[in-house]
Amino acid sequence: MQTFRDYMDSALYDPERGYYSRRTPTQDFYTAPELHPAFAGVLAREIARRLDALAEEGVPGPYSITEMGSGSGRLAAELLRSLRQNFPRWADTVRYVLVERSRTALLDSVLALSSSAHVVGYTRLEEVLPGPGVFLSNELVDAFPVHLLEKRDGSLYEVYVEESGRTLLSDLSAEELRPFAEEIAPALSEGERHAVNLEALRWLKLVGEKLRSGFVITIDYGRRMAGAPNPPRTFFRHTTDFRLTEGKGFKDITASVDFDALISEGARLGLTVDAYETLGRFLIEGGIQDYLPEGMDTAAIRARGQVKTLLHPDGMGEAFKVLIQRKSAPASAI
Template sequence: MLLPEIIIEKIKNEGPISFQDFMEMALYYSDLGYYNSKQDKIGAEGDFYTNSSLSASFGAMLGRQIEEMWQALDKKTFKIIEYGAGTGLLCHDILDYLKTNADLYKSLTYSIIEKSTSMREIEKTHLTEKVSWHSSIQEIPQMNACILSNELVDNFAVHQVVMEDQLMEIFVDYEHGFKEVLQPANAALITYFEDLNVTLPEGFRTEVNLEAITWIKEVAQWLKKGYVITIDYGALSSELYEIQRHLGTLLCFNKHRINDNPYQFIGEQDITTHTNFSALKDWGAKYGLKYCGLVNQANFLLGLGFKEYQDRLVKDKQSNVQLALQESIINYRLLMDLGTKFKVLIQRKGVSDYPLSGLKFINSAQNLSLNRF
């Protein structure tokens, strides 16, 4: 049975399902959901590019930041935990860079939390040392750690809501095609906006990522001493709920083409929404994570010496003009294109304030804004 047929049968048997349930099935249903299918997802033959799929330099810069975090943690036994490692390229590039620090590399282990069986198989083909795989962070013994996610939170299944006389949740029904119906929002959805001090205007449609709250709670409670790095595209509450975003932020990616219709290509396209960094900061604080800073990806990379690192690589490749040109194009994408869209949030627990190079060029106005929401 095809995935759309399975979803239709569920609706016929149980009645309309929440959009969150629909998105969860579309992305993660066993063997048929987008992330559990065997189709190419990342790169030229897939549906989208990631930071790590563009250049190994991205992983090297994260390696530099993690190296500083290890130093802040007194250079003791250290673990990197990556959620949703994709093809494993980022893990490979981080480890490859950290091999230059023998003391750190010797004391280091790397754990990947991956619920996609197909992606786990891909990762294992080229990650042959230092790496273990897990279904939950609870399987991993606690130690000094950096918990890393790159383009993870945007793929959590979200609830969709619209403000009418009261907050209404969007459910998915089926009658000669998928259609949306409204039901009064439950207490968890209403409380989400109250806690963020957000009032939606009438007619405003948006998403609520309750899974992100569950995730940051789990991360914060597991971590005793270390850092959390969250990289994703998204914004603060003050930006996400501006009137120009009254239709929400949901987008779908299929063969490098963008659309806003999640009810087509079910199981064959990615479905994403913007990450609310205000929510990650606020709920992280409730569960014990201290805020270090939020910066866009370009400034994060520049603070870590990305340009100097890339200039050295290009100089080494001067004999091959084509490779040098390709590296320059990658630089543009990581800094000017994705670099302005993606944000990097760093939080800490059990560690005193320590100057992190990735936050060197942090925008003070942005942080003042963040602290208000």
């Protein structure tokens, strides 16, 4: 028997049987960079603006863009292309660092990008050298394995999974979970479940250590939960359900991101909130219309439909959020 957290870790990341070792992009869900390159275009503009700000403040370079959970490398490729086209100053000087847990995906994407100068890859954020710049992730935090709590007979337990996939309840596996259990208990009804993403907090701490000065851009689905229950779910062929331990390795398992947790943990670590908004608003304010194809041919019409999914409240526009946190170096370090 293992904790649900360990079950989810192996269901997603087992090097041979894990979901992410064999995911076919777009088969079960679309990520924003898989939908349309306009997403990367707006991000490239935002990142260039942030790097300009660091340079104007006199933060010494060279700067890095560190993309964590880079998957197939699609976002990296589009972002670098957009930087080369529109912001050559940064395309020529910035180091692009890919961090991807799947070794195969990392190798493939580093190889595909090897014609771009200054691209390096790591499987673990721990290996990345500290420095100034931008730390970026799209749909990484929702993919971290979560501990699962459930209310039964008025008390809170942790969910464990047997070899057969059957779940059972027992005591909390770590003392670290207790404050989360105590906080969520009054909000949970009988039989209701709640995900605790300890990994997200550890990750943010590490990002805060690696980023000497600059910005953390986190894009993901979720919201400021304000203490509301957050049950994980699965994705398979664009449908979602709550049968978390069926079809191990064939379904994505995910929990919405609690941006309150990232914001309050960030504040403790010296990361201040620069922006928090919906993806739709971020893309519109970032000028996504500049990246839209014109014309009435089939490709242009299809592209506009894809961008509409990124923007529309019923698509990704409202469910996804963009959090930009700032870390300032102490004045003595500039």
